Each structure stands twice: as C-alpha cells, then as structure tokens.
Amino acid sequence: MFKRILIANRGEIAVRIIRAARELGVESVAVYSTADAESKHVRIADRAICIGPPVATESYLNIPRIISAAEVANVDAIHPGYGFLAENAHFAEVCRSCNIEFIGPSVESMRTLGDKVACKQLAIKHKVPTAAGSKEGVTEEADAVKLAKDIGYPVMIKAAAGGGGRGMRVANNDMSLRSGLNAARAEAEAAFGDGTVYIEKFIDKAQHVEVQILGDTHGNIVHLFERDCTMQRRKQKLIEEAPCPKITNDQRKKVCQAAVRLCKAAGYYSAGTVEFLMDKDKQFYLMEVNTRVQVEHPVTEAITGIDIVKNQIRVAAGEKLPFSQKDVKINGHAIEARINAEDPERDFAPCAGVVEEFFPPGGFGVRLDTHCHSGYRVPPNYDSMIAKLIVHRPDREQAIDTLHEALREFHVAPTKTTIPLHQRLMKNGHFRRNDVDINFVERLLAG
Amino acid sequence: MFKRILIANRGEIAVRIIRAARELGVESVAVYSTADAESKHVRIADRAICIGPPVATESYLNIPRIISAAEVANVDAIHPGYGFLAENAHFAEVCRSCNIEFIGPSVESMRTLGDKVACKQLAIKHKVPTAAGSKEGVTEEADAVKLAKDIGYPVMIKAAAGGGGRGMRVANNDMSLRSGLNAARAEAEAAFGDGTVYIEKFIDKAQHVEVQILGDTHGNIVHLFERDCTMQRRKQKLIEEAPCPKITNDQRKKVCQAAVRLCKAAGYYSAGTVEFLMDKDKQFYLMEVNTRVQVEHPVTEAITGIDIVKNQIRVAAGEKLPFSQKDVKINGHAIEARINAEDPERDFAPCAGVVEEFFPPGGFGVRLDTHCHSGYRVPPNYDSMIAKLIVHRPDREQAIDTLHEALREFHVAPTKTTIPLHQRLMKNGHFRRNDVDINFVERLLAG
Amino acid sequence: MTDLKTLRQLIKLMVDNELTELDLEEGGEKIRLKRRDGSPVITATPMAVAPPAGVAPAAPPAANDGAAPAATEADADEGLDPLKSPMVGTCYLAPSPEADKFVNVGDRVSADTVVCLIEAMKVFNEIKAEMSGTIEKVLVDNGQAVEFDQPIFLVRPD
C-alpha cells in the first residue's frame, strides 16, 4: 500500500478522499489555492501545500504546480477526485512519468473511452447498445444529411471530445442540421481543440441511467449496479438514486453486463461510470464513459456497502479487488441531493460569501458529505456545491420521506441554496412516481 | 396510526423521536422548559409548548404539566424517550387513564421487570441465567450472612428498586456485609422510597452485554441481537457496539433467546433491553431490564437496518411488527461514542455554556445524532451529552478506524468534551483487542 | 443602569425598533445590538469575549409555528407588569360561560384577587393576581390554551 498520497482537488471530494486514505493508514497531502487556505481539506490532511492563487488554471488545474507539490511532499500517488484534472489523460501520463501513480485508469483506456467516436466504435464491436448514427466523425454536410435521412429526424450532433452535454445540438430537419453541423464544429474546436463531430438518433423523453464500474490491474472487473440521475437542470445532476426504480432485474443485469463488457474491452481498471440514456421502452443507448469517481458515488456505496474511494486507492496500489461480482448485492434504496450555494430566485446564480449558519441534519440513514461549516466562506472561484445529503432506507418511498425530513431540518443562512428546490421535488408526484425524464426539472421550473 | 404524538423529552432523543414520527406522517408536539426555548427539538417539531422552568421536577419530570400539554395539544400518544419519566409506571398509568397512549410497554410489565427481585424470580422461573443469591429481599443480617456463606464472597448487595448501578455495594466478608447491608437499606430507602435489598454473587472482570427486544401487542416478540457496553465510567456507558465481538453465534443465540423468554413471560411489548453481565468464561448473569428505548439503540439500528423508534410508535398504535425473527440479520459492525460536554481535566465536570463552534464529521458509514450546533447553549440543568457519533462498517477494525477519524475531525470549541478521551480509547490496544471489563476505563484513567 | 426604569426604557427601545438583542457593558465599554431579520446572525469570532446571549439564540426559523411565550412583546408596554400563567392549560376568564368575567380592563386587583381559571388535567385552578394594581390589558381569549410563563394580563402596579 502507498505510504503517502496527494489529493489534487478541493471541497467535499478532497475531504472524502482524505478520509479514505487515512482510514487505510495512508498519509494524506492536501494542495490548496489561497482562496481555500481555511477550507476543511486543508485542516484534516496530514499536510497541506499552497500551490497558487484562486484562479484554477494557476492552482488546481496547473499540472506543474501540482507535480512540484507532489515532489516536495514526496508522495507515492495522486488522487485527482472529479472535475479539474480527473479526466486529463496527459496529467495521468505526466504523473506516471514522474514515478507518481495516478489513482485512476490506464492512460490508454482514458484516451479510448474519452473519445466518443472511438468509444462508440468499441461499444458497437462488443454489442453495447448505442443510438443509431455515424460510426466515425462527420465532416461533409452531404454525408450528414444522408445519414440523418437513414436514421430519421430528430438527430443529435455531438462533439467527439465533448462531455457532460457540452457541444450538443438537436436537428429536426436538413436545414437545422446543416447550420447545426457547422456551429457544432466551431464550438467543439473552440471548447476542446477538436472539431470532430458525429451524428446519432435523438432519444426523446429519456431517463439517465449509469452503471458504476470497479476494476483492478489483475483483470478483475465488476459492476456495482446502476444509478438513476434523471433529475437534472441544464445537464447538471440535482438528485441521484440507486438502484434505478424503473427497471426489472433482467434489464438491470443486461445493462450492467454491457457496461462491464465495454470497460473490459478498453482494458479498464479503477472506478468508472458508463452513462446510458433509457427511452420509454427501457431501451438503453450509450452516452459516455466517465473515467473517474463520480460526485454521486455515495448512493452506490450505500446500497452495496462497498467503499468506492478506498478501493480506488487499493487497486492503484496494485491490490486485487477484495470481492467478486457475486458478493455485490443491493440492499435498500439510496438518494442523494446536491446542495448548491445558488439562488433559485435569481436563476440559480452562485452565492459566494460567508455561510454564517450551517446546521446540518442527521440521524438514522442520513449521510452528509461536506467541507462546509458555520463561518465557512464560499469562494467565488469554484463550483457552487457545498454539500451532498445522502439517505439510505429499506425502500424508495421511505428514502424520499427521510430525505424530505432531512432537507426540512437543514438550516443554511444567509447563503441561498437549492434546499428549498429539493424539498419541493421530494413532494412532487411525478418524482415520487418516478414519472420523469431528463427535462422534467426544467419544465417544472419553467411553468 | 396516530394523528399526533407528544414527545415528553428534550435533546437528541426528542429530535430522534420527532424525525421518526414525521417520517411516519405523524404530527409531533414538543414540550420544553424555559432553558430549552431555542433547542432543536422545539424548532423541528410541528408544535412546541413551554411547560415550566429549567428545573426538571417543574418541567420534564412534572406529570401534570406534561399531561396538560398533551390535552391542550390534543395528542393521541406520548413518547417518553429515555430518562425523565420513561420508566415511571405511574406516568404510563396516568397517560392511559387520560386516554393518551403511552408509547412503551404495559404498566404491569414495567412494574414486574422494574422490581429487581420480582424480575429475578421470573428469570429463574424461565431459565434465564442469573447470579446465585437471594430469591427475595433480605432483611435479617443473619440470613444475609448465611446466604453469603453459601454462595461465597465477594457478594453484591443490590437495591430491589435500584437501577443503573445505583445503590450497589460489594462485600468481601461478614463484617463488610453487615455494615453494607444497613447502609444499602438506608440508601435505597432514601433513593427509591423502598429499602428492600437483596444479595447475589459478585461477578468479577465482567463485560456488559445487553439484548435489544422489540415486541407488539399481538404477542410477537423478537430480539435484534446484542450490544456490548463494557466501556463505562462510573457505571455510565461511554462506548457501545454491536454485535458483541467476543461471543460465538451459539452463545449469541442462547443469550438472545433467554432475553426473549423473559420478556414474553412478562407480557412485554414495545422496545426494551435485557442487560447481562458476562464473565471470563462467557457465562451470563441477568442484571436488569430497561423498559424503554436505550441511548445506544442506533448501533442496533445500524447492524439490523431496523428503525427501533418507528417500530415503537407502530406497535403503540396497535400495528403488528412488520417483520419476524428470521428476517433479522446482522450486517457489519457498529460503534457509538457518547460525546459529553465534560472536562476530562476537571474530573469530567459538566461544561455548560455556549458551543461557539460545532463542526461535526460526516461521510461514509458515519451517523450523528445531536441537538447541538454552532451557537447552541448547553443548559446547566440537564445531562451533559451533546451528541452521539455512530459508525457502521463491514467489520469491527474498520469501524474503529472510521470512528477514530471521525473523532479527529469533530471540532467543538470552546466547550470541553469527551472527544479526546474517545480518540485515546480508539487507539488503546486493550480496546482494539476487546480485552476489557466494566472497570477498564476507570483503571486507565486512574493511571 | 440596572434600575427598573432604565431597563423598561431599554426594552421599549428594543421593541419599538425591532431589536432582537441588546448587550451593554460599562467597564470595557461595549455595545451590541441586533435587529430582527429573516436570516439570523451568529458571530462567533474566536477572540470575541463570547457574549453568550449574543451567540446563543438558536436563531434558525422555527420549523413549527413558534408557540413560544410572547413575553417580550408584553413586557414592552411601558410601566406595565405581565401577569403570567404559572402552568400549561386552558384559560377561562369567567367562572362559567354565562357568568361575568373575573376581571375587566380598569379593574383594580390585589394579591389574592382571582383573575382567571386555568384548567389542567380536568382540574380548574384559580389563578390569583399575586400583585396589586390595575388591569390594563387582557392578552388571551376565553378558553384559549396558555403555556407556562405566558402573559395573561398586563397590570399597572400601584
């Protein structure tokens, strides 16, 4: 096992990783920008190193500064968390070239699965369900139009290098396809330095279902079942739950095994997530693969009892997974609500500043992951999530009731948060019946 | 199910009960003394009624005031929590005579099991292991001396009406027995208005093992396995865990079934705890029965997944237990640390006053039950427990590691607490090997 | 500073201006004021000589309808003393529905004048004034539930 690791992240996930490391007897080294000098991950780590100013490109996104800190602290490995450099294959490469293990998958699998076209080709090859569409990047308008005719409108134009819904466009006819194609190319070029785009069938009224994968470097790879993350706003997940309440065990088995096939084919190890869209007829279509730990990993930890972050560290250190697929069982139902410092009244504008009162809920079946406390100052420089509230109960209905109560108790002032929105959603009949799709929340807020 | 219940308690247990009630769709009515006007249970209840001044005899222990509040609020039932009136059979009787259900067992079983002599006789009758000793109260010195000769010194002199270790004395020879007998009688008379005492064999190097019982009014009664509460200071539990790490499944089955036999014989329902002492040879000896929910109930909830407080309310409303014995399984290991506002430097003197900073830990496997928050004022009038920190992990070793980390993160200032003591205990080799007895902590603190 | 008159004036100041807090300290020369506001404020600066009252208020908005005694409002009225309920129960201002009220605004009361009945556990308890003065205000309705310490009347002491 490693003697010491560096956590190249901040906020709740840095706290989460430090806890896992210390529980494994591994020393933790935090890095921080001057904006986070008093943040919790700095306080609870065994050592903390200031690496730069608030702006992320000069601190949490700055590879040389992070590697220097790693060398100064003489660590064996770096955990990237999520966001920032977590899916940056180049960073992983640099780490390993410096003899610092990157706590994540192989560089090759990050590259393959990170490229949506390559990923899709691999998926098709291994019978992982995908949406009908182009097998490789589309450049000629003519090809695009012909393709769209074959698969039928509406179609989706996606950036090969894209992710998290960025650089996507829907086209309902040849004209919107033509204009969309060029716009998407330009946007992708600007956003990812890669203008390759591709086209596939647009899935209407879809739900977001994703499968948690965990693998080691000895060829063992298992799934920890799926999560339903259909409750989103502007492609940002608000509420995640496990298991998906809508599918049968057969459907569950099929989609989870498909995800395992894809990752096996990519020579994947560590934690990863295969995201699918599910249509009204419970057909699945591959969306993308996230080659890192997910914000919503706690709901899977709750229903399986498996510590995903500890296992990431173990397998990065070369250990075998301490369990096999047959040991993984679903126990109860878990739901996570992301608490963001945002003002619903002002179109969810982030609310930086001091949280003078932060009185969290607690009790049976309630887990809170946060770096926040009374007196914490939310810096304006990073994302606005200040806490993740997770409940675990025997069934979905009880989980919703418990989460509703926990949200009601959750007192944060004067900072505005998404707590009231979550309370409203817990009472929403469509949500309770799980009669929702990925655009549900926006429709609700619009009307 | 009830429409509305009153919680005749304060602090974390009042909060715990309000959560359970609301999750069941039952309205909650809090009562409070002027010292608790701003306490959490007052804030989260559907309604709160001030019943008196800080002194408990004029508020939380005052039956007429509580019943009046119940009538004013028109509740269907009263949950007494633990402490205060929880084991007061007269209070239960008054509630029911006012057509207010008492959320607890029958008055008769409270009386039988509350009288240690009657309880022991019932135990002997149903082959529940007890320590050798007098079958009924002892009044004559001569009888006492003879009895002591039969069972052999050292012997324990106990008050029939006693509990929680109050009014107990050890005698090592005839002389100390004689003096002890009179002193104990006087003490019992003063403390409980009942001078009856009895004598039994003193169990040396004992561990405290207790069995959680849950029964309904339809004759169903099950056990939720046992807890080990050996880590005590002055007969006050500091750390509780489940399951007991020292016994085999056969020993577990035997002691749990004995507890069920005793409660069945007493016509018991609701939640209850049968406390035993266990000697070096894993022999069990009945200590007492607590006819209420226990402070440490969360460790049992963790390993069984069963919500004890919700089930107390359900069975009080006449519902059947929603599960049977064979459904109750042990999953992992749980440990609870009681966080008291006490100063270990000053012989654990209670520390009343404002807790300016209360930054609790969190994360996977961590549960916190508390009514405290940054800015909370600990009143000097009640017990000093401000939080219960509970961890649930796959095995005991991981549970200890997780609890140790959580304690390390737990920041409370300027109030002095037992957190440092718990951190020390988590690192103690004897505790980790479970090589302890009920006097271990005191020996440790002594030198 | 601590004489009742000044105190009353301070309290009036608080009520009139919706202050929720007011700490004074003559020695070290300190003043601390707080006004009612949607989002309560707790300032626990480490160095601060912990003004307990300042930090204490579990300011968070009560999830319940805040049934707490309305003592402060009552005390506010300059020079009046609240006659508070000694128990929880139902307050009756007259001995029976058709009878006259025990006391009305303007009536003089002395220590053992019965001013109302409070029913608790089916028992009707006679509540005496325990002070002498003139009833200036009746703060509860007949048959209303009252809590411990809840002001029932405002009395102008002799």
Next chain:
Amino acid sequence: MTDLKTLRQLIKLMVDNELTELDLEEGGEKIRLKRRDGSPVITATPMAVAPPAGVAPAAPPAANDGAAPAATEADADEGLDPLKSPMVGTCYLAPSPEADKFVNVGDRVSADTVVCLIEAMKVFNEIKAEMSGTIEKVLVDNGQAVEFDQPIFLVRPD
C-alpha cells in the same frame, strides 16, 4: 457611551440604514456593522488584519502541521516588503553547493537581480527580485521546500 441618548442615536442609525448588527468597543477601538443582506461591512480596527479570518473560523486547529504560508508574520516587520515565492518547489540560495549565495543580508537588489533558484519538476527557475531595495532578512534555508506565496526574503524598498 451607555446613556440612552447615544443609544437612541445608534439605533436610529441602524434603522435608517437597515443595519442588523452593531458592535462597538471603545478600548480596543472596534466597530462591527452588519446589514440585512448578510455581507459584513467591517470598518477596520488596527489589529483586525483580515476580516474574513475573523468570521471564517481559522479557529479550528489544523489537524496537519499547518504548512500554510507565514505571510502575515513576515509582513509584520516594519516597512519591509516580503519577496514571495511565485511557485511551489525547492528553494536554492546559491547556484551550486560550493558557490556563493546569490544575495546576502545587506545586499542591494534591483528588479532583475536573481535572488534564488526554485526547482520545480526538475527545472531550476531563476527568481528575480522584481523590486529594488536592500535584503534585510533571509526567511528560508538552502534546499528548503517553499509554497506559493511563501516569503523568501524581506526587502527594505528604496
């Protein structure tokens, strides 16, 4: 200041300006005001170095050995400017073990005087003074790890 008249004026000030809080302290020269929106307006007090530090709890004892930059400490030295590290790395005060130090106490430096090397990722970065003045203090040892913003020298500016 504790006379009612002053108090009334203070309160009027609060009401007129929607202040929710007002702390005063004569001795240590302190004023603390708060308005409804919850963003503190703090009129400085001599000792109050960083307002945030007051509110955001720097209080909790760092579980780690507190490797945070000692900037404030350094700044304390009257009229001296800290020359801070622009990066994380290992600081070398001389070009090689046997060579003389780049600068010593008392040396004059100008904007482009090289004062030390910082090794980051095997690269030795020449650090220039970026200011002109006299070296008054060397705050790190040769070969010591430095963080971003950590003062390396104290310079008395011209």
